[in-house]
Amino acid sequence: xxxxxxxxxxxxxxxxxxxxxxxxxxxxxxxxxxxxxxxxxxxxxxxxxxxxxxxxxxxxxxxxxxxxxxxxxxxxxxxxxxxxxxxxxxxxxxxxxxxxxxxxxxxxxxxxxxxxxxxxxxxxxxxxxxxxxxxxxxxxxxxxxxxxxxxxxxxxxxxxxxxxxxxxxxxxxxxxxxxxxxxxxxxxxxxxxxxxxxxxxxxxxxxxxxxxxxxxxxxxxxxxxxxxxxxxxxxxxxxxxxxxxxxxxxxxxxxxxxxxxxxxxxxxxxxxxxxxxxxxxxxxxxxxxxxxxxxxxxxxxxxxxxxxxxxxxxxxxxxxxxxxxxxxxxxxxxxxxxxxxxxxxxxxxxxxxxx
Numbered sequence: 001x002x003x004x005x006x007x008x009x010x011x012x013x014x015x016x017x018x019x020x021x022x023x024x025x026x027x028x029x030x031x032x033x034x035x036x037x038x039x040x041x042x043x044x045x046x047x048x049x050x051x052x053x054x055x056x057x058x059x060x061x062x063x064x065x066x067x068x069x070x071x072x073x074x075x076x077x078x079x080x081x082x083x084x085x086x087x088x089x090x091x092x093x094x095x096x097x098x099x100x101x102x103x104x105x106x107x108x109x110x111x112x113x114x115x116x117x118x119x120x121x122x123x124x125x126x127x128x129x130x131x132x133x134x135x136x137x138x139x140x141x142x143x144x145x146x147x148x149x150x151x152x153x154x155x156x157x158x159x160x161x162x163x164x165x166x167x168x169x170x171x172x173x174x175x176x177x178x179x180x181x182x183x184x185x186x187x188x189x190x191x192x193x194x195x196x197x198x199x200x201x202x203x204x205x206x207x208x209x210x211x212x213x214x215x216x217x218x219x220x221x222x223x224x225x226x227x228x229x230x231x232x233x234x235x236x237x238x239x240x241x242x243x244x245x246x247x248x249x250x251x252x253x254x255x256x257x258x259x260x261x262x263x264x265x266x267x268x269x270x271x272x273x274x275x276x277x278x279x280x281x282x283x284x285x286x287x288x289x290x291x292x293x294x295x296x297x298x299x300x301x302x303x304x305x306x307x308x309x310x311x312x313x314x315x316x317x318x319x320x321x322x323x324x325x326x327x328x329x330x331x332x333x334x335x336x337x338x339x340x341x342x343x344x345x346x347x348x349x350x351x352x353x354x355x
Contacts (some may be wrong), residue, residue: 005043005044005051005061006035006052007037008035008054008058009035009058009059013110016115017123023032024119028127028128031049031243033242036059036066037059037063037069038061038066040239044204048076051079052079054080056077056082057083058173063091068098071098071101077130078100079100079102080095081123082103082106083105083108084105084206084209085090085176090212090215092204094183097182097216103205104123121146124140164255171282172286173197173289174199174201174275174278174305175276178294178322179321180321180322181204182213182217183321184321185203185217188222188344191341193349196237198234199223199239202271202274204267204297207245210227213241224238226348227241227242230257233256236327242274244269245268245269247264247273247274249277250278254282261273265295265297270297271290272298273299276304276305280304280308286310287312289313290316290325290326292323292325293324293326294321297325299332302329302332313335313339314330314337314338316338316343
């Protein structure tokens with residue numbers, strides 16, 4: 001049974017979550033309902049929930065302050081469940097930095113039709129995902145064998161890239177990340193020198209938080225960070241984030257293009273779309289990087305990058321918040337190398353030096 005503490009100043013929120021969780025899941029138990037961060041800290045003195053659902057804007061003690069104190073005194077997986085005004089979205093990014101594991105955007109009208117489905121898909125599923133997530137599953141012997149066979153491949157990547165002509169033949173980097181992505185991207189970019197190539201990111205996050213994510217990341221990087229503009233050509237030295245509800249692809253001449261196609265397994269933009277087009281357009285110059293996240297978005301696209309002569313790098317399991325997306329790529333035998341974030345930053349900085 002997954003034990004959950006709900007921290008929110010709205011009695012309506014408590015009642016709706018209690019009702020929906022009871023109806024939709026028989027393996028989740030709400031063991032506490034408190035109304036601000038101070039009450040949450042007092043509750044944790046005697047109780048140990050598996051997951052905490054945390055609002056941000058509350059009286060007495062807000063969710064950001066509470067998150068910091070909980071991670072210092074009694075580390076527990078915290079899922080932020082909050083609205084996405086500009087002010088609150090900025091605080092949510094800080095809560096993720098402080099240790100919260102994920103964010104779910106609170107609908108403006110919790111009484112709207114379909115709220116049960118929304119909570120089941122976006123909150124209940126994540127409660128189950130983060131239950132015991134600190135326990136790291138080890139790779140199977142078969143997967144370890146595959147990784148061993150791939151060991152020398154990445155060492156040849158830098159040599160191959162040095163043979164590329166400068167200016168017109170610089171690499172193009174695509175990054176796929178989902179749950180745990182903001183924290184991971186911050187760690188990566190804080191170690192990154194200004195790259196001699198463009199970096200394009202598909203990050204699964206509620207749309208209304210993407211502006212705050214960009215602003216937050218810019219505090220920790222020497223790189224220019226901006227949103228993708230359709231028809232623009234990716235520029236060396238810039239990091240691009242997708243901030244619209246469409247799939248990102250590339251035109252034959254390498255320019256950004258949006259497709260208004262249906263979501264893939266509920267996801268839009270999808271890393272699969274971006275990776276497939278990246279491979280088809282940039283061929284051997286395409287480098288796909290798969291970071292933390294649940295599911296397997298990016299796996300099918302990684303196949304195309306590999307078929308076209310490009311390179312795939314996956315985040316190492318021991319470095320991941322959620323070893324889902326990287327695991328899918330690794331077990332499919334698509335990863336040229338598995339790297340920790342510090343190793344990935346070093347590789348990208350070395351790649352810049354070649355140009």
